[in-house]
Amino acid sequence: MKLKHNNLLGLEDLDKEEISLILDTARPFKELFTRSVKKVPTLRGKTVVLLFYEPSTRTRASFELASKRLSADTLNITVSSSSVVKGERLIDTGKTIEAMKADFVVIRHPMAGAPHLLSRTIAASIINAGDGAHEHPTQGLLDMFTIKEKKGRIKGLKVGIVGDILHSRVARSNIWGLKKMGAEVCLIGPSTLMPQKVEQMGVKVYYHLNHIIDRLDVINILRIQRERQKENLFPSLREYNEIFGVNLDRIKKAKKDLLIMHPGPMNRGIEIASSVAEDARSVINEQVTNGIAVRMAVLYLLAGGGEVSGEITD
């Protein structure tokens, strides 16, 4: 089995078999974390460039750790978003990175499509770590890995994504991935933060959490960005919390085995109550651990690509 592309730009481009391959490959990588030596020599001598045009702590740390646990060398390039003016800059940066002989470029960029542009410019494998409001494929993969690990399957589950769907690349990658894997996806959020005609992606939309909470198998709670309030997209954090906040009262109405997820960082007391984040059904910290395993699997699967050298089994 092999991925059909040299890059991981989005889950929209992957088929069900490729997603399954990544999820199945991530499982043995997680086992590595229980060893005293958490590092394998697989990508020794390879270089991974982490090119971040947006602030990020956990995604960058996760990719860095994933690379290091595969023995690759990492180079961090952090560019403040104020210096991003024109597309040409990105191409120039790409050429520079190519001249440095990088094997992988992990890129986060405020503009949708930036990783795609870079992939057409340089030969290294490009991994999208978030492009604008477009996609964040490794987050989608780690969410699906966590669901599969906890529920034993993805197909047939009812997965709710609650929050600012409009600006969320996490939501979009989750929708693409979950639909391909056969889950039923429900989006919950204020109408001002819901993309127009989103139903065309094959999802159901709800404008009050109480309307659907009792039927969900999984709830994925997105971070609500306070800046959106200033843009008048919702009246107040208090009102948001009243209608969409996940608190203990709401969780009591839910299924007993509801899986509670959040990609982080959390706004405790706004989209998620502290008591819910600490609930036994919450897997928020495990998502972080799984994120490293999934990113290792992606790097490993993208690393191949040479010719078949005779007998593989020894």
Place this chain on the structure above:
Amino acid sequence: MRLRKKTVIMDAQGLSWTIKRMAHEIIEKNKGIKDLIVIGIQTRGVWLGRRLVREMKKITKKDVPMGILDITLYRDDVDSIAHQPMVKETRLPFDITGRKVLLIDDVLYTGRTIRAAMDELIDFGRPRLIRLAVLIDRGLRELPIQADFIGKVFLTTRKQAISVELRETDGRDQVLLKEIK
């Protein structure tokens, strides 16, 4: 790669006798099973390891601890092969430091798998010694590695392939020699 002629070089009865004999040899050379642990290399080495453990129990009435090793992440050809091999599980539910490790694989060929297995084991601890048991030694080594316990030596050319079929994975026990066209 197309395979033409197939010859059976070991049948089910032969395989069963071979494993029994190897179990006796291992116990004799090790002077019992004290400090011994068996580690099977994925996938067929694991099933052969389980059978050896069962035979050793018949002889000594004691269980030898068994572990599983997947060497995929320690291969030396990660970027030279077209299809990345599937990563499988490694499970060593014990400390290997100070123990006598018996590695099991089905076929010994270039020796590269065993090099990878030793590197991986050493990341887990410092065994007192590592010995190697294989069902078939087909020659053609590319590294200075030899087996301590061998089911059958069957020298081959690079144009041939040895395929070990086991009940657990292939439905029946036999070893085949295949000619590659």
